[in-house]
Amino acid sequence: MRPQRAQGYSLIELLLVIGVLGLIAAVAVPAFDGDNDISLDRAAADVAAAMRFAHAEAIRTGKPYGVIASTSSQTVRVYRLNDDVNPPVVVYDVYNPLTKQLYDLNFGADNSEVVIENYYFKFQNVSSGLSFVGFSGETGVPKYNDSGTIRMLETGYIRLGLDGLTRTISVAPMTGRVTVQ
Numbered sequence: 001m002r003p004q005r006a007q008g009y010s011l012i013e014l015l016l017v018i019g020v021l022g023l024i025a026a027v028a029v030p031a032f033d034g035d036n037d038i039s040l041d042r043a044a045a046d047v048a049a050a051m052r053f054a055h056a057e058a059i060r061t062g063k064p065y066g067v068i069a070s071t072s073s074q075t076v077r078v079y080r081l082n083d084d085v086n087p088p089v090v091v092y093d094v095y096n097p098l099t100k101q102l103y104d105l106n107f108g109a110d111n112s113e114v115v116i117e118n119y120y121f122k123f124q125n126v127s128s129g130l131s132f133v134g135f136s137g138e139t140g141v142p143k144y145n146d147s148g149t150i151r152m153l154e155t156g157y158i159r160l161g162l163d164g165l166t167r168t169i170s171v172a173p174m175t176g177r178v179t180v181q
Contacts, residue, residue, distance in 0.1 A: 036163050043114040043160050044167035044180045046105055047076050051133070051171060051178045053103065054078045055142075057094070058135035064145075065094065066134035069119040069158050074108035076116070076158065081134060088145070107160075117161040121171075123151035133171050142176045 054065040057080070064081035068090075078094040096103045107114050120129040123144045133142050133156050142153035156171040168181045 036165055040114055040160060040162045040165050040167050043105075043107065043162075044169055047158055047160065047169045048178050048180050050076055050078050050103055050105060051169065053096075054094075055135045055140050055176045055178065058137050059140040061137065063137040064088075064134050065137075066132055068132035069116055070131065071116050071118065074106065074116055076105040076107075078103035079132075083137075087147075114160055114162045117159045117166065119158040121156040122154045124154055126151055135176055140176045141174060142171055 051067050054067050057063075058065040064083060066079055066081065067076060068079060069076050077092055078096075079090045079092050080094055082089045082091050092102065092104070094103045095101065107116060119131055121131070121133045122129045123146070126144070126146065130144065133153060134144055135141065136143055142156065144151040144153070153171065153173045155173065157168050159166055159168045161167075170179050170181065171177070172179070
């Protein structure tokens with residue numbers, strides 16, 4: 001009869017497996033500052049949601065809606081265009097369907113370190129970029145009514161920043177599709 005050997009792993013085997021798993025985890029998980037990424041991603045998602053909401057409301061109601069950005073007040077606001085009067089008037093009475101508050105993103109007031117770095121909405125035959133993008137009430141196409149002349153969007157974005165990180169929320173010409181990069 002042979003003596004029965006104890007079942008299990010030695011301490012060296014366990015340490016070796018733990019070391020290999022630690023090495024794999026260190027390589028597989030990229031190094032980043034998670035809090036800044038999360039804050040910036042949330043802010044970018046909020047701006048993109050505001051733009052998508054304005055686009056969807058324009059299509060749903062058949063009335064022009066849009067978004068205006070300001071670096072001085074650090075705000076992004078959703079508006080509707082009252083085109084029943086001449087000239088049309090911008091009205092800030094659009095409510096966020098989730099919070100039931102005015103659709104007004106204020107980066108300066110929410111103790112966030114996220115800032116609106118810049119914005120640029122360039123329309124056909126307009127010499128400089130504007131601070132807003134409007135969506136047609138008929139189709140949701142991003143355009144600008146320049147005293148009766150319709151100007152189509154050529155390029156448009158809002159760029160947010162936090163500690164050297166940036167996110168750009170873009171609006172596609174013709175379709176009004178909103179993407180975050």
